[in-house]
Amino acid sequence: MKQAGTQKGILGRIERAGNALPDPVFLFLWLIVGLVALSVIASLVGWQALHPTEIDEATGTSRLISATSLLSGDNIRRLWVDMPTTFTHFHPLGYVLVVMLGAGVAERSGLFGAAMRGAVRHAPKALLTPFVTLVGMLGNLAADAAYVVLIPLAGIVFHAAGRHPVAGIAAAFAGTSGGFSANLLPGQLDALLFGITEAAVETVFGDFTANIAGNWYFIAAMTFVFLPVIWFVTDRMIEPRLGTFDPSRAGNAPTGGNPDKELTPAERKGLKMAGLAVLAVCAMWAFFTFGPDTPLIDEDASAEARLTPFYQSLVAGFFLLFLLAGWAYGKAAGAINDHRDLVKMMAGAMEDLAYYLVLAFVAAHFVAMFAWSNLGLILAVNGADFLSGLGLPAWALLTAIILVSALLNLFVGSASAKWALLAPVLVPMLMLLGLSPEMATAAYRVGDGATNIITPLMVYFPLILIFCQRWQADFGLGSLAATMLPYSVGLMASGLLLTIGWVVLDLPLGPGAGVFIEAPGALSQNTPAGAR
Template sequence: MSQQNAAAEKSSWLNRALNAIEVVGNKLPDPAVLFALLMFVVWGLSWALAGVSFNEVDPRTGAAIQVNNLLAADSLTGFMAKMVNTFVTFPPLGVVLVAMLGLGVAEYTGYINAGLRSILSVTPKMLLTPVLVAVGVLSHMAVDAGYVLVIPLGAVIFYAAGRHPLAGIAAAFAGVSGGFSATILPSSLDPLLSGLTQASARLSSDPAAAELVISPLNNFYFTTASTVLVVIIGWVLTDKFIEPRLKATAVDADAADLPKMDVLKDNERKGLRWATFAMVLSAVLLVVSAMPETSAWRSPVNGELTHSAAPLMQSIVGIIFVFFLIPGVVYGYVSGNAKDHRDIIKGMSKAMSGMGYYIVMAFFCAQFIYAFGQSNLGALLAIKGANWLQEMAFPMGFTLIGIVFLSGFVNLLVGSASAKWALIGAIMVPMLMELGVSPDLTQAAYRVGDSSTNIITPLLPYFPLIVVFCQKYVKSTGIGTLIALMLPYSVAMLILWTAFLLGFWALDIPLGVGASYSYPAVN
């Protein structure tokens, strides 16, 4: 009895702590308003510190660094004059919207839905868990499709296989959200984060940083390899720990009331075959056109395909658009889901209609980053932070661990991945560049921390939806239940994924296309 009381007391303490985090997080303003408020803070600090003398030397001028007063008349008029250009030239804006046009068509016509159902329906029972986790990772290509499709399907196929449906939800949730920064194919998240990284890197006091170009695939090798790690973690924890723990949890719903996983219809199978063939053919044509040494895809500087000046690298977002537009269109017409070109445009329009909030947030984010850069506060913080880190002489491995855990903590309070990275990256990227750490490595550390704690924060926009999915099978499920279910995944990912990144760094395994570990990059 005493052990039960101790366990109950521990559970009660944990629930109180999680409730406190939820209350604090709910009191934070919307990310768009948060950026506006931070811009005002930057303005105020720039005014207060404009007359202060600092000992830190600005490498760009060789003189003591000086904070610029953004409330001066010429600064305010310059800010207003450049407001539109600051917004439309914001690096992540265009790339995300273009990528979403193609993905929107593939999702609207049903190609992504049919593809996921096809993969899960032919999976052997013994491989059900790892394939479900892997499909969760794969669903990132369709942005939020995994939350509304893969997670409920996970419960359905687990229950159909005689397993606990909540274990299926947990495994799918671990892949979709816990493995958010793992990848099999590039997604819209890659150009979004790299665009923010590039904007942050250009806040550096190094004059050369103004021309720095960050590849959208700068973490691709690491995130692709991370897929294997995420699948193994999800597989082992689900089968060896989570599902045995759920044996005592009865399923409330009657079998007749539970949803069934629909079998692909003949028109869907035919559409899937032709659409997948079209995607493969597109990939083959791209490879064939890029192979010749005289290919127009190669860099005019050195003839390499992976050079930042290569049209292939500069076309990643356009390639993502085409690679999902073509199979989406083919599937729509062959399956009958798209009657004419108007349905294709509807798919694009629906994708864009869901990006309204992102566009609003991007506007305020762009203005904040511009103000932060103009004030010189970022350069001052970077130089002071770099000097402090140099004085403390922390091993670089500990510094990377600190970035991971800081990102994971902030994720508990701020839900948007792009909002968090815009806030953290504006300081961490230029600061670590001063210590010789590349923006690519700093971004990779952020992605590990951000992804690992997605599945335990009630502030995740889809978290309440996952609770509803669970309640279809176990009516007593609440937020605390889901957090307790997912906490082992989060802790395991945070520890093992961090060690995985440190292993990449220690062994000097390439992070991604055009990426490096040091700054300036060592060729």
Template sequence: MTEATKNSASSGGLSWFARSLNVIERVGNKLPDPAILFALFMIAVWVISWALSGVSFTEIDPRNGKPIQIKNLLEGAALTTFMAKLVSTFVSFPPLGVVLVAMLGLGVAEYTGFINAGLRSILSVTPKMLLTPVLVAVGILSHVAVDAGYVLVIPLGAVIFYAAGRHPLAGIAAAFAGVSGGFSASLFIPSSLDPLLAGLTQASARLSSNPAAAELIINPLNNYYFTSASAILIVFIGWFLTDKVIEPRLKNTPVDGDPAGLPTLDPLTLSERRGLRFAVLSMLLCIALLVVTIYPATSPWRGTDASLTHATAPLMQSIVALILVFFLIPGVVYGYAAGTVKNHRDVIQGMTKSMSGMGYYIVMAFFCAQFIYAFGQSNLGALIAIKGAGGLKELALPMGVTLIGIVILTSLVNLLVGSASAKWALIGAVMVPMLMELGVSPDLTQAAYRVGDSSTNIITPLMPYFPLIVVFCQKYVKSTGIGTLIALMLPYSVALLVLWTTFLLCFWMLGLPLGIGASYSFPIAR
């Protein structure tokens, strides 16, 4: 085969792949917004509850020992109750408060420049041979600032690779793999995603007909050990693929962008260095103060059993508040020391800006809360869980196969629904209570979901930041398109899906702890 033929075949293959992705994109774009999806699903629950309210089912509801009965949500009493509780259902929605509170601190840290300076400082002192693993690790670390990695770490990845004489698209790929492919991993520092998913998991678990579900409390760090260990796995996957697969493939791809207009990895100014020193010192002092106060056996951070890690311990119930404090204080200190903050009004402006960016999430949370409330009141969740558990029991599938099924299902749904919280609100409402009926803990189900959700983030055009990454690539290679980026990231996606799932199965088989206050099993109702 001649070189021209090879190029033609390669081009034809890429064009076919790009056309296939365009079909997926068109189909996905026809789906309503997630907020409207929840509203439509809520209406569907109302109609289905009306249709099934007169049907007699043989499945026994463990909560009362009687055959399960679907409640008609369209009857007068149910509708008036729904309206009366509309506001309380929204404001008591578990993920709402935790996300907004965490974002107050993270928003100030981002607004003052603390997070920006910290990431630039780490990347600028990295030895060339460790450039790739550190870039992937920083991408994972950026999760504490929610979306900061997309707008900061990824373009900086291209800059530092280009400055080091390496292909800039390889830097974008490595950073993208860490930021988005490893979205559910955490480099030892909890992110706002942890309490968000835990809140949704708890809301879904309460849909279970198992009486024990009423007392169940999901720890915000229920996957902490697994996600922290996963970060190490993702760093090595990203390191190997970038250096051994992606960069060699890009060798013949010319950089034809205009370097004059490209962003640069500016060194920290004297004021930024001073601010960073004071900010890091203040964060270390906060950590030291926390350690000193939790150490005594009589510490008020401990629960009634003197435990620090039980879900009812004040320390565990204060995780979100600690995230707020540990980023708010260093953010403010950095701002005053670096001169980016002049007075308290600037600090409030940082909080206000972070809250203004949460407008869409609040709208989606409103409809999501109403859907979950209706789903729970109808008893449809309990019916699906009991029937689904019965079907799985009849199939007698090994638990490992069931976990793989959750991962694959999530990864496929992720190609059409980009929001991690929206997907988990939909999938979790069915999967969590169903698997609880089989004795599988919500903690393990959530961990399987996180693997599937992250693995295909980097190959779905419907991920909100995907078009932005294409633009970053086009600054260096003008011909970059959606198919180009997906072809670039597909090796990472496949490797993450296979190896990360295997990693979860190893955790489960070895009985390694998933996180704080987490378990693998859940007591089956008798």
């Protein structure tokens, strides 16, 4: 295996450029420094824009917004005095912490691992590729478990079926990482991304409540679109190129071990109990929604807003679903003996989020300071003004966002870090053009997933390489990138077509979420010269 930074060609350039970037935490710190300098310059030259929704009572016209220096006395005081509030009020933080409290139990009790093993091991041989792919996409609800359980298991299962094990690893990696945003249910990623979207909207337009089910229909459609793409690439392109598996070229190929073992009677019982727990939570939410007093429906609200409490409750719903399913599995399978084990698992989930908390701290301040400077609003208004003048159709704008997200993903692996960087400008700008925050988030997700599987900077890329080398000792970094490139092209092309078709047909993205919204305010035709 070549060492980092020694690859040639475009892979080598990508690897070296990415390695030269700082850790995302320090990337945001440097961005804050640049933001401060830009705010000072913008304040001195008088950058301005007309607020799209607020009216100046004295003049009866749109209120003029000017760039504000982050080194002004008010902003310096706000930075130090409000630092705890800035951090704790960062919307993704609460969403992710709540969901992960439950998901941590489901993962540590063994529920996620057993469910994936049970699903893949007994898949019909003729449908092995789509089974592995689908479990990989659904396994994103299990976060890291899909990488460490499903992907090595896929190699073992393919080998047992007389197929090339590296093809199984590639299919599982494409489903888990390339189809990162595709799923049949919203989950942790939805909570994370929509929390950032909510913060981005509020920097310009004030109070906004994100609906974490706002991409539900879209990501479900992605699942069914990506599945045949990965199936075709695996069976028609990758496996024929790999040829017949040669055991003499293997490294330390596994001959059994934990990932491949049959489910025990206790694990089977645990899965049944977990299924009952899932049904119980779904029944409880249905009762709260349609039962007496309908607590999750606001009967006094307008037709469009009646289900707002239901959408807002989904974070708690997923927390409870993962928690109770994990607890039920753990008790039946013997992984949880008493309530102390349950508490330890929840605490362990919080330990895993230690790095995320550090990243969230700096990202929260970057987003907040962007709002304090008014630069986000000015860039959004003028960007929307410029794009409106070009007359580009909505699908063309979203295509550009997908391509930019995919390119940025080659250098910055964290989905939350990239969206925290892009959302404060992109979301308000698209809203001013009549595109919903949910549509902006969906477009970002398409671009973010497609290039996950070809960048050596993806955190699990070296691990996937090791899995491949167990079956083919001379399988290098370039081999893995070349193997995954057809998947990346296929996912990007199909994701773009899905997005364009969705916009053209104006389909709902999720419950209560559409592609288009009424623009918050008309673009000014006489924007002051300093705003251009």
